[in-house]
Amino acid sequence: MFRAILPEGQILCDRYERVENGLELYDDDDTLVAFVPYDNLHALVDEDVYGEDDRSIM
Template identity: 70%
Template sequence: MYRAILPEGQIQCERYDHVDDGVELYDEDDEFIAFVPYANLHALADEGLYEEDERSIM
């Protein structure tokens, strides 16, 4: 699992695809969740980062 970090929150997804203007996020059933423009994307983080240590990664 991944987390797309945005200015207004986070979106969890199973996978993502890079496209020309941003990333497309998909769930575990390979259903499209959201399109996030690169200008609004702060980071894409592997879910394992949150499970290993409770300190902030921001």
């Protein structure tokens, strides 16, 4: 699972694809959840990396 961090909040997704102007975020059914332009994306975090740690990722 991934977490896209944006200026106005966060979006969870199961997978993503890089496209020319941003990221397309998909759920576990391969349904498009959101398109995030690169200019609005602060970070894309792999939840498996931070899942067992109590420290803040912000």
